Amino acid sequence: MSGPRRDPDLVRPYVRTDGRVRAHPDVRLETVVLAASGPSAGLGADARAVMGLFDRAGGGGLAVADIAAALEFPPSAVRIIVSSLIDEGLLTRPVPAGAGQPETDLLQEVLRGLRALV
Amino acid sequence: MVSAPSSDGLIYVPPGVTRSAKIVISGSFGVGKTTFVGSVSQIPPLRMEERITQASAGVDDLARAPRKTTTTVGLDFGRLHLSDALVLYLFGTPGQDRFRPLWAGLTEGALGALVLVDTRNLEASFEILALHEAQGTPYAVAVNLFDGAPYYQLDEIRQALDLDPETPLTTCDAREGGSGVLALITLCEYLSHQHAPAHAPAHASVLEPRP
Ligand SMILES: Nc1nc2c(ncn2[C@@H]2O[C@H](COP(=O)(O)OP(=O)(O)OP(=O)(O)O)[C@@H](O)[C@H]2O)c(=O)[nH]1
Ligand SMILES: [Mg+2]
Numbered sequence: 001m002s003g004p005r006r007d008p009d010l011v012r013p014y015v016r017t018d019g020r021v022r023a024h025p026d027v028r029l030e031t032v033v034l035a036a037s038g039p040s041a042g043l044g045a046d047a048r049a050v051m052g053l054f055d056r057a058g059g060g061g062l063a064v065a066d067i068a069a070a071l072e073f074p075p076s077a078v079r080i081i082v083s084s085l086i087d088e089g090l091l092t093r094p095v096p097a098g099a100g101q102p103e104t105d106l107l108q109e110v111l112r113g114l115r116a117l118v
Numbered sequence: 119m120v121s122a123p124s125s126d127g128l129i130y131v132p133p134g135v136t137r138s139a140k141i142v143i144s145g146s147f148g149v150g151k152t153t154f155v156g157s158v159s160q161i162p163p164l165r166m167e168e169r170i171t172q173a174s175a176g177v178d179d180l181a182r183a184p185r186k187t188t189t190t191v192g193l194d195f196g197r198l199h200l201s202d203a204l205v206l207y208l209f210g211t212p213g214q215d216r217f218r219p220l221w222a223g224l225t226e227g228a229l230g231a232l233v234l235v236d237t238r239n240l241e242a243s244f245e246i247l248a249l250h251e252a253q254g255t256p257y258a259v260a261v262n263l264f265d266g267a268p269y270y271q272l273d274e275i276r277q278a279l280d281l282d283p284e285t286p287l288t289t290c291d292a293r294e295g296g297s298g299v300l301a302l303i304t305l306c307e308y309l310s311h312q313h314a315p316a317h318a319p320a321h322a323s324v325l326e327p328r329p
Binding site for chain 1: 167203
């Protein structure tokens, strides 16, 4: 690992500035988020670093795990930061196509995708 | 289907992806989890660093409060772009047992787990299977075929691991992506049968045309 290490205790200063101490239970390592537009004034440094990853996303998303790997932040901290940015409207989760219609079974979709690889 | 990395190495989840799923690749120390994730992933495998704080009572600590030490644990993961709308993340669990506290966050919300085992040390897998059972994570078992490892019939391994009759048991070569994908299909077929409503034929998925 080269370069300066990040603050070894990332979670605490963040929590101190923002009040959120827990992640949304459904913001997990594999949860994909996209940039939304909203007022980004007053964000902490860690939240700004997360938002900065989306500068060149071109509408693409990143999962919590991708963000943790890119920034070398602990994933537990990223879950909290992302939860907070969702609350603030700066990040959003993708909306399923055909919202309102019953979703096709996730496992069947995964199976179909895996079978297409062999 | 996987876009080129941006200048800073990020590979974005393409616009239009609306769902993500997760499968955990578990197993005892050194069974090939990192290798598996790396060979199956469609993006270069990535690594997160989680920190855990543990009490460590050294000899000179006996009279005092236990000292807390912070350890960094590397967590490998990869990603498969399964369709225009769906990505699958694969997370390797850390092998060493002192990192078990991290398992809850890894398995939470997972479709299931693929447990890699090594025939040279099957006993090391008991604890892993017990952990998945305690956490209610459904799993399949894949024997990672190491060169020179003793060869056993699958039913001998099934017996040695005391697997339920319906738990899938297969083999794979963690260095070979295609073989890993087949093991994941075995897991997902089992999971879909578990989820199938009672009135539907459990083997309906077999009738789907192969692409
Ligand atoms: N011959 C052979 N070697 C393998 C196979 N899978 C992994 N290895 C080797 O076994 C060693 C351990 O593999 P890893 O993928 O690091 O195992 P791991 O489960 O991630 O290990 P920990 O994270 O330390 O628990 C490496 O040197 C691999 O190259 C396999 O299928 N066949
Ligand atoms: Mg490993």
